[in-house]
Amino acid sequence: MLIFGERINGMYTDIGDALKAKDPKPLQFWATKQEEGGAHYLDLNSGPAIPKEERAEAYQWMVNVVQEVSELPLLLDSTNYDAIEAGLKLCKRQAIINSVDATPEKMERVFKMAADYNAGVVGLTMDKKGIPLDNDLRVAFAMELVAAADEYGLPMEDLYIDPLILPVNVAQEHALQVLEALRKIKQLADPAPRTVLGLTNVSQKSPTSICNLLNRTYLAMAIGAGLDAAIMNANDDDLVDVAATTQILLGRSIYADSYLKVFRAR
């Protein structure tokens, strides 16, 4: 189970301000803090804070300042592929492009780029028309992504399919469809593609008092259905504990009384 730390995102005011002021401190603070929490990768997203024409430069700056304090590999999270490509050039460890959907022209651009820079790819099970409700349609998009990855020689272990979870308060029926999709996606190829979710989406705009509970419960359910990675809050200790515990109950890590500590130390 891989934890992709979500916090370095321009949607948060401290990161948005830091990006504008070119102040590395908040980014480096969260890089270190998320690594301590148990993150295996760090997601970098400029958000809307930076105008389009400055994005490429902003991503290069983000990659550099984060790599100054952390050895963790990075996810470059943007819909601006020029910005991602600029960032990829500076990544010291194998990065992940976050993300591409199943639109043919986008897949061509992103999978080619992944091959050129030896990067992983997060593939979203949707196209221009939006997010499907039915799990079969999600899986059909996943198959398009799997076939494209195969065509461009991307190993299945480097493809992370995201079946797109939506907030349960407004799109409750999606939660079950995503679990079904996760099960089926693991059957598409052998070795199977990996799977990922933007976990925090499930609890968006629910009352703060139940957000954490929703995240934890859905994480356990999704891992049971075949989830390999989650973009999530790496500093919610209870949530990381859930991730660690699933690894024990699914027999992926050997049990020890101190498994919570061991999970974070890896």
Next chain:
Amino acid sequence: MALTGLEIYKQLPKKNCGECGVPTCLAFAMALAAGKAALDTCPYVTDAARENLESASAPPIKAIKFGNGSVMGDETVMYRHDKTFYHETTIIIQVSDALTDDEVSAKLAEINGLEFDRVGLHYSVEGVAVVNESGDAARFAKVAAAVAAGTEKSLLLISNNPEALKAAVAPLAARKPLIGEANADNYEAVVNIGKENSVPVILKADGLDALSDLVEKAVALGYKEFVLDPGTKGTAQQLADLTQLRRLSIKKKFRTFGYPVIVFTNHENPLDEIMEASVYVCKYASAIVLKTSAKAHLLPLMALKQNLYTDPQKPIQVEEKLYAIGEVTEDSPLYITTNFSLTYYSVEGEVESTKIPSYIIPVNTEGTSVLTAYAAGKYEPELIWETMQKLGVPDILKHKNVIIPGYVAVVTAKLKEISGWNVIVGPRESSGIVAFAKTLK
């Protein structure tokens, strides 16, 4: 084994014509993977694609049978803890036809004598290989016939001369020997001999590339009863090749290597040879051909093989009998435990360190521990007393004292009642036995 959508898609024509009733080939592949469509609805699928798809659902490694009940292949895992290894390595001892008749019969007598009884199990060598080192076809046939007459074991006939093989195999076809070797130069003739006599054939080539070429050519002759020999070489390279052969057939469903593997040892010094063979037993060889036939050399190899091919999901049991620890007498104390090997050996170790000669009975609880057996109703006082009587304990011991595990103290009264023996409750943990034993008078 179900095929994945991607595997099916790769075999389809990718025309996206929609004639199958599904808009794209990709969607059709997914419908096939989900069992919602039949391959026949696609008019453009090639015969080769059809065969690939059919064979992909066959077991990853073909089972090859020969001789007197020898089975090779049919394995499904890289590591035994993932499931189990099914078919024990076939151990074969080679006999050269360059030996004199007397030497051949002496060697054969030695091979036939390789029977071992150890910890309640019986081991024996499965096969004899007759190797055409004389270069003489008639001599080869004669020695093969002599060996066949002198043993019931599975036979392996090795010559690279098709004429010699043909002459030797024909009269022995009913014994279903494994024959070889078919190499790049003679494979057509040798494979045909195998086909005519319905016996499996060893395909030999040096290195994996050459071997894969040879298998493809041999399969094209319309025969599929093969055993692969990746050549004789240093142990390190052989280990790498054996690993690749197993990994490609299981993980990548590489049909060309989906056959069992036979290896010939390389070392001349028998001690080195056994070390080499031990590596091959652990690492995927379905058959090993050895030169040594000394009892002392074979026993450790056979024990290793038996050990490795034990099913790890089944609890290991010790035999239910009266075990004597030290110089026991009719006054020695008697301990009762279960036949789960972990439990038994924990108790045995502790009893041994009391330095008091003692008896132990591991009651047959189907290999479960004391508490597991008790919870499952397999450790009842009736069963304990029955076992004591069956093993003749009342005649062997002068006293009438029996020590039971502390965790099943609850059976004391009933056991006392039905046996008339004095039941002593021992410590809960076997680590308490040493201190406990001092309190016995």
